[in-house]
Amino acid sequence: MKSQWECFLQNLGVWEGSFTRFSPQGTLLNDTPSRLSLEGFNNNQTVRLTLSRSGQDDVKREFSSVGGGVLFFENGSFSEGLIQLGPFSEFGGELAFVHENRRLRLVQLFDKNGQLNGLTLIREHLAGTPAAERPPLQIDDLLGEWLGQAVTIYPDLRSRSVSEGDSPDIYSTTLKIQLDDTGRLIQSTSFGERTITSTATIKGSIVLFDQDPQKQVQVLLLPDGASATSPLKVQLRQPLFLEAGWLIQPNLRQRMIRSYNEKGEWVSLTLVTEEKV
Numbered sequence: 001m002k003s004q005w006e007c008f009l010q011n012l013g014v015w016e017g018s019f020t021r022f023s024p025q026g027t028l029l030n031d032t033p034s035r036l037s038l039e040g041f042n043n044n045q046t047v048r049l050t051l052s053r054s055g056q057d058d059v060k061r062e063f064s065s066v067g068g069g070v071l072f073f074e075n076g077s078f079s080e081g082l083i084q085l086g087p088f089s090e091f092g093g094e095l096a097f098v099h100e101n102r103r104l105r106l107v108q109l110f111d112k113n114g115q116l117n118g119l120t121l122i123r124e125h126l127a128g129t130p131a132a133e134r135p136p137l138q139i140d141d142l143l144g145e146w147l148g149q150a151v152t153i154y155p156d157l158r159s160r161s162v163s164e165g166d167s168p169d170i171y172s173t174t175l176k177i178q179l180d181d182t183g184r185l186i187q188s189t190s191f192g193e194r195t196i197t198s199t200a201t202i203k204g205s206i207v208l209f210d211q212d213p214q215k216q217v218q219v220l221l222l223p224d225g226a227s228a229t230s231p232l233k234v235q236l237r238q239p240l241f242l243e244a245g246w247l248i249q250p251n252l253r254q255r256m257i258r259s260y261n262e263k264g265e266w267v268s269l270t271l272v273t274e275e276k277v
Contacts, residue, residue, distance in 0.1 A: 010076025085264030134225030148274025
């Protein structure tokens with residue numbers, strides 16, 4: 001297994017793209033061109049990050065280690081965010097995919113009352129390579145059966161026995177999405193031995209899982225084959241998750257899930273790679 005630092009180094013390069021802000025209802029608010037450089041120094045023992053938006057250098061950081069609220073997968077995909085949900089505090093997280101010469105990143109933010117406050121979709125490609133993009137995600141793209149493999153990794157706060165070690169959990173997944181006669185979406189998800197079935201209302205680019213009025217979860221269909229799954233409201237003493245999806249090819253999709261327990265602690269990060277059968 002690669003170290004977390006080696007996984008981080010998969011992101012080195014100059015990434016060109018844009019930051020696109022959306023309202024909680026999926027309305028496009030603004031789109032800002034961006035250029036993000038991740039440059040290695042001292043034989044890649046230090047990495048310098050420079051982010052320019054609209055031609056202005058507005059973020060500069062240096063790294064010699066990674067940790068805290070961030071975890072990386074072996075291909076460089078990662079998630080960063082708060083490790084603890086607290087009362088009357090803002091909350092959010094970033095979920096980021098790396099595939100060949102492209103990255104797709106999604107930031108979801110919640111206000112101090114726990115309400116979904118907005119989203120930023122960041123679409124990037126390595127400088128000097130094609131900026132080919134997928135069309136905006138449609139419900140029809142998702143219908144059918146998807147078979148996949150999930151990799152789950154854990155932040156340091158998880159207490160492990162010595163025998164468990166640091167290796168990730170890997171297991172098979174099945175996702176079935178269909179519409180019933182009334183046009184309602186039915187989703188059945190299987191992780192290993194567990195199967196969860198839920199239903200949702202479709203309104204344009206919003207899919208709302210509204211069976212439990214107290215725990216409504218929304219999926220926004222976004223440009224470049226992306227999707228954002230989030231609770232409409234994060235609540236204390238309730239487990240929750242943030243999820244992003246990316247339809248990389250018509251029959252290949254990835255999903256990333258950042259999970260929190262009922263104490264508000266960040267407990268795991270899962271990357272699912274699935275193919276339509």
